[in-house]
Amino acid sequence: MTETRFNNLDFLRAFALLAGVLLHALSLYLEPIDGSEPRPLAGILFFWIHSWRMPLFMVLAGFFTCLSLSKRSTRSYALNRLVRLGGPLILLWVAIPAVDESAAQMFKWPDLVSWIMSGGQFTLRLDHLWFLYYLLIFYALVLALKALTPQIFDSIVNLKLNFLTLSLFWLPIITFFAPWAKPIGGVQADFPTTVGELKVGSMLFMLAFFIIGMQLFNNQAILQRLQVKRFWITAIIYSSFISIGVMAWGIMKDSPFVFSSTPEMWVVNALSTFASLFMVLAFIGASSRYILVGGPILSWFVKLSYPTYVFHLVFVYSIGAILLLSGLNATLVVIGSFLSGVIGSIVIYYLLVWYTPLDWIFNGYKNSKFKLKIIGSTNNS
Numbered sequence: 001m002t003e004t005r006f007n008n009l010d011f012l013r014a015f016a017l018l019a020g021v022l023l024h025a026l027s028l029y030l031e032p033i034d035g036s037e038p039r040p041l042a043g044i045l046f047f048w049i050h051s052w053r054m055p056l057f058m059v060l061a062g063f064f065t066c067l068s069l070s071k072r073s074t075r076s077y078a079l080n081r082l083v084r085l086g087g088p089l090i091l092l093w094v095a096i097p098a099v100d101e102s103a104a105q106m107f108k109w110p111d112l113v114s115w116i117m118s119g120g121q122f123t124l125r126l127d128h129l130w131f132l133y134y135l136l137i138f139y140a141l142v143l144a145l146k147a148l149t150p151q152i153f154d155s156i157v158n159l160k161l162n163f164l165t166l167s168l169f170w171l172p173i174i175t176f177f178a179p180w181a182k183p184i185g186g187v188q189a190d191f192p193t194t195v196g197e198l199k200v201g202s203m204l205f206m207l208a209f210f211i212i213g214m215q216l217f218n219n220q221a222i223l224q225r226l227q228v229k230r231f232w233i234t235a236i237i238y239s240s241f242i243s244i245g246v247m248a249w250g251i252m253k254d255s256p257f258v259f260s261s262t263p264e265m266w267v268v269n270a271l272s273t274f275a276s277l278f279m280v281l282a283f284i285g286a287s288s289r290y291i292l293v294g295g296p297i298l299s300w301f302v303k304l305s306y307p308t309y310v311f312h313l314v315f316v317y318s319i320g321a322i323l324l325l326s327g328l329n330a331t332l333v334v335i336g337s338f339l340s341g342v343i344g345s346i347v348i349y350y351l352l353v354w355y356t357p358l359d360w361i362f363n364g365y366k367n368s369k370f371k372l373k374i375i376g377s378t379n380n381s
Helices: 008-027 040-069 074-094 110-119 127-148 151-156 163-182 199-219 219-227 231-253 262-289 296-325 328-351 357-361
Strands: none
Touching: 008 040, 008 262, 008 296, 040 074, 040 127, 040 151, 040 199, 040 219, 040 296, 074 110, 074 127, 074 296, 074 357, 127 199, 127 296, 163 199, 163 262, 219 231, 219 262, 231 262, 262 328, 262 357, 296 328, 296 357, 328 357
């Protein structure tokens, strides 16, 4: 297993990151800055993607954690995670401006620049990279558990994972955390905005999916069952129907997404959690069935997905605001802002990252063009 390349899961990880670019493009029409009414279709697509995207990413992160730990030492992996997850957060504070498309001054200086120029507060903002903050916490917990109590670590990651344990063990646990994680009607999750802030409910909710991913690595037989077409097609249809139904139910309330009774809150969170879990399983199953080999296109897609997600927000919101205020059709605005986020980020990557040590953050030292030249080394092989 340690030598296998999981091309399908590499694709899904990149897909989840780029779905986040589309998510932010759609968010322009949740509360449009031109004062127009929100677009129902944009809201449906936004909350549908939101229902599965980050749970999917956390499952994949847990899976690849176990894969990496099977190949390298705990110390080596800890350093790798610190660089590759902490690096983008440092870039956010040092070089990436904050953007508010609804403000008169759309762009705000990065924390470090603002602090140097005017003595502004160093907020250590997280913005769209909040999930890296959670992952750093998860990795610290997992690696400490592995180093200090390896027996407990092994018992957790080797727990039998099948449809029975997913339905009778994990689904109730995630549902229990859901009202705490999603205080707004089982739809919109509550995430931290700065380092030091913890939203315990959403953190535990995401941690559950992360652990499921770790267990999936040690129970890969279930992948054969997930890729059965009858399962993943049915799961996608029913999970999508449930997600859209939950959103419609929330909109129809007297106060949108305010569920007055405790039973209602539990029902809506149970439904949304079921949809999230089985949508994640369906995506893993479909990718396992159809993405069997890698190639240059997939490698390029995977390589650029991480830097694209890190840099995209400035382009999506600034270009999107310009297009929206110009009076363009909403579909064209969403497409244009999405493409600007992708293309702008790729340009930034190739101009400022590709052949520099910064690429160690995004693609690791081994896969980067820039390598340290060791004194005394020769080119002779």
